[in-house]
Structure formats: C-alpha cells, structure tokens
Amino acid sequence: MQLLHPKFNNLRHSAVQVPTIKVLAIEIQDLKLAIPLELLVKVTRTPAVFKSGDKWMGMTHLDQESLLVLDLYQRIYGTTNPQAVENLVIIRDLRNGDDRLLGIPVSKLPTMVSLRTDQIQSLPSDYRDHDTLGIASDIAILNQGDQTETLFLLDPDRLFHDLRMDVENAQIALKEAPIALPKQ
Numbered sequence: 001m002q003l004l005h006p007k008f009n010n011l012r013h014s015a016v017q018v019p020t021i022k023v024l025a026i027e028i029q030d031l032k033l034a035i036p037l038e039l040l041v042k043v044t045r046t047p048a049v050f051k052s053g054d055k056w057m058g059m060t061h062l063d064q065e066s067l068l069v070l071d072l073y074q075r076i077y078g079t080t081n082p083q084a085v086e087n088l089v090i091i092r093d094l095r096n097g098d099d100r101l102l103g104i105p106v107s108k109l110p111t112m113v114s115l116r117t118d119q120i121q122s123l124p125s126d127y128r129d130h131d132t133l134g135i136a137s138d139i140a141i142l143n144q145g146d147q148t149e150t151l152f153l154l155d156p157d158r159l160f161h162d163l164r165m166d167v168e169n170a171q172i173a174l175k176e177a178p179i180a181l182p183k184q
Helices: 006-012 072-077 125-130 156-176
Strands: 020-028 031-036 040-045 057-062 065-070 087-093 100-106 111-116 120-122 136-144 147-154
Touching: 020 072, 020 100, 020 147, 057 087, 057 100, 072 100, 111 136, 147 156
Parallel strands: 031 147, 065 100
Antiparallel strands: 020 031, 020 111, 040 087, 057 065, 087 100, 120 136, 136 147
16 A cells, blocks of 8 residues: 655655754743744843833843843733843844844743744734734644643744834924923
8 A cells, every 4th residue: 555645755864954943942921932043142130221112112231231121921911020030131133234232131031942933924914014923924733742832932033123113203293392491
C-alpha cells in the first residue's frame, strides 16, 4: 500500500529540514509575544523609568545612554501593569541605520524559542488594522504535548511606526496647546 504520491516517496527516506528562525519570547499578562533574536541587545534589571500619565512611552538611562521604553502592557491593555516589572528587554532599531536602543519592560525573564517556518502564519490585515495586537505581523502555533500555545511575532516596522506616530502626535499637541501665562 502506497500512502504518499509517488513524487513524495523519497521524503520518507531522507530527512527534510524545515528552516527555523530564533526569537525571544516575552510574556505580557496572558499573551506571548516574540521579537526577532537579531534585534536583541541584552536583558537587564529594569532601571527607573520616567513617563507621564497613561502613555506607553517612557525614558530611562542605562550605561550612560538614554533609551526609549515601550510599555507594551500599557499599549495592549490601556492600563498600567499590576505586576512588578523587573526585567528590561533592550532591542535595537535597525531600520534607519541610527541604531537607536529601545527597552521593553517585562515581568518574567524571556525565553529563546526556535520556530519552524511551517509553524508561522500571517495575521490578516483587517485584524492588524483594528486590534491593539496589530503590532504583530504573524502568529506561530506551538504544540507542546496536549496543549497548543500561540506566539504573536512582533513586527518591528509596525511597532516603531506606532511609536513614531505617537511622538509626532505629542509634538503636534504641544505646539497647539495654549500656553497659560502666570497672572501678574
């Protein structure tokens, strides 16, 4: 009895390697997000982060360098993370050649994951355009024993685009805000 189409018979006898990519998996509440490993600079203890109000961007200083901190919990859920945030994942923005560093605060230490390319599926554009998880471009479905886990692969271009748009909107708001002069 032949189970495979004849042109696939040789697959039974030779090992076919499916390409893999390495990502850094971070947990944000009940979501697992992934960052391409080539963007990772390091993971460190979270220093003091300075931000105002309910913004998802902040600033910190690390190793004599200032870096933007992107609070993905705030970005996704619209509120401050109730858990203690002890780790800062530092990534490099390689898009414009300026090598800007960005930090992502996380409660748990991230893990490295190897994903087979056949585990990855693109997110529909309608979802990306209308959901706070639109900062993800793809998902990976991981089967771990009897459980299935979904890993959202962050799209660095979309993440940095959203960041740039928020910065530009804040600059516009500052320019348009009336200045209150003290009464004399």
